[in-house]
Amino acid sequence: MGSKKRKFSTMQTRSDPAHSSPYDGNTKPQEESDHEEINPDDVCPICNLLVYRPVTTSCNHNFCQSCMAHWADVSFSAQMTHVDLDERRIVETISANDIETKCPMCRTQTVANVSQQLERYLKERYPKLYATRAEEEEALSKDITPDDSVEILTIYIGNEHRLIRTNESLSNNKHDWKFFVRPSRIDIIEEVQIFLHPTFRNPRIIVQYSPYEIRRLGWGYFTIVAHVILKAGYSWVSGEAEDAPDGGEKGMLPLQWTLDFNGRGAQGRYKVKVRRQKEGMDEEMRRQGERVRRIWTEQRRADPDWVEPDADGS
Numbered sequence: 001m002g003s004k005k006r007k008f009s010t011m012q013t014r015s016d017p018a019h020s021s022p023y024d025g026n027t028k029p030q031e032e033s034d035h036e037e038i039n040p041d042d043v044c045p046i047c048n049l050l051v052y053r054p055v056t057t058s059c060n061h062n063f064c065q066s067c068m069a070h071w072a073d074v075s076f077s078a079q080m081t082h083v084d085l086d087e088r089r090i091v092e093t094i095s096a097n098d099i100e101t102k103c104p105m106c107r108t109q110t111v112a113n114v115s116q117q118l119e120r121y122l123k124e125r126y127p128k129l130y131a132t133r134a135e136e137e138e139a140l141s142k143d144i145t146p147d148d149s150v151e152i153l154t155i156y157i158g159n160e161h162r163l164i165r166t167n168e169s170l171s172n173n174k175h176d177w178k179f180f181v182r183p184s185r186i187d188i189i190e191e192v193q194i195f196l197h198p199t200f201r202n203p204r205i206i207v208q209y210s211p212y213e214i215r216r217l218g219w220g221y222f223t224i225v226a227h228v229i230l231k232a233g234y235s236w237v238s239g240e241a242e243d244a245p246d247g248g249e250k251g252m253l254p255l256q257w258t259l260d261f262n263g264r265g266a267q268g269r270y271k272v273k274v275r276r277q278k279e280g281m282d283e284e285m286r287r288q289g290e291r292v293r294r295i296w297t298e299q300r301r302a303d304p305d306w307v308e309p310d311a312d313g314s
C-alpha cells in the first residue's frame with residue numbers, strides 16, 4: 001500500500017478556474033519532511049486536493065463540501081423528473097444542509113451529507129495539510145460569501161386517479177381525479193393558483209393552505225397550470241420564475257402538469273431553489289403592520305370609542 005501512495009502538494013493548481021487558489025504561482029519548495037503523503041482515497045476528485053470539510057454521498061464518494069456545493073449549483077436544472085406516485089422519501093430526509101445532485105463520479109442521483117467521522121480522521125492523519133487546506137479555503141471564502149439564504153425545495157406535482165364506471169359503455173366512464181402540488185416547505189408558500197381547462201365553470205382556483213389539491217370528476221384529460229407563489233421576502237432562483245401578482249420579484253413559479261388517467265395516476269418531482277431576501281423579514285413585518293392598521297381603521301369606523309391597544313403593552 002505504501003508504494004502506491006502518491007505525494008501531493010497542497011499548492012497544486014486547481015482545475016476549476018472559479019476555485020483558483022490565491023497561492024497559485026507562489027509555490028515555495030518545501031522540505032521533504034514537511035510532506036504528508038496523501039492516500040489517493042483522501043483526494044477530492046473535483047479539486048484534486050486533500051478533501052476539506054468532507055461530504056460523503058449515498059453512492060459512497062467523498063468530496064469537499066464547497067466543491068460539491070459548487071458542482072450541485074452548476075449542474076442544477078429545474079427539470080421535472082417522473083417518480084413513483086408513492087415517493088415521499090426525499091421530502092422527509094433532505095435537510096437544508098444536504099446537497100442533492102448527480103454524483104460527479106458515478107453520475108447517479110445522490111445525496112451528500114457532511115461526514116464528521118471522515119473529517120476527524122483527516123485532521124488526525126494529515127495535521128499539517130489539513131491546516132493548510134483550512135487556510136486556503138478561508139482565503140477563498142473571503143471573496144465568496146457563503147450563500148446560506150438559498151435552499152432547495154422539492155415540489156411534487158401530479159394527480160391521483162380512479163375510474164368510475166357509470167355505464168356498460170366505455171365512453172360514459174368518468175375519471176375521478178385529484179390534482180396536487182406538494183412542496184417540501186409550506187410555511188413560505190403564499191398560495192397556489194390552479195388553472196383548469198377553460199370549459200370548467202370555475203377554471204381558476206386559488207388554494208391558500210396546504211394541501212394544495214383539487215378534486216374533480218371528468219371525461220377527458222388536459223394540462224393544468226399551477227402558479228406556486230411565495231410569501232413576501234422569498235423568491236425563486238429559476239429562469240422560469242415570474243413576478244408574483246402582488247409584485248414580489250420572481251415570487252411566482254409556473255408549473256404544468258398533464259393529467260394522467262392511467263391506473264392510480266402519476267407524479268413528477270421538481271427541485272427548485274428559493275432565496276430568502278435579506279430584507280425579507282422587514283418586508284414581512286411591514287406588511288403585517290399594514291394589515292393590523294387596516295383592521296384598526298375598520299374597527300374605529302364600526303366603534304368610534306374604540307381605543308388602539310398598546311403595541312408592546314409597556
Ligand SMILES: [Zn+2]
Pocket residue numbers: 044045046047048049051052063064067
Ligand atoms: Zn475539493
Ligand SMILES: [Zn+2]
Pocket residue numbers: 057059060061103104105106107108110
Ligand atoms: Zn457516486
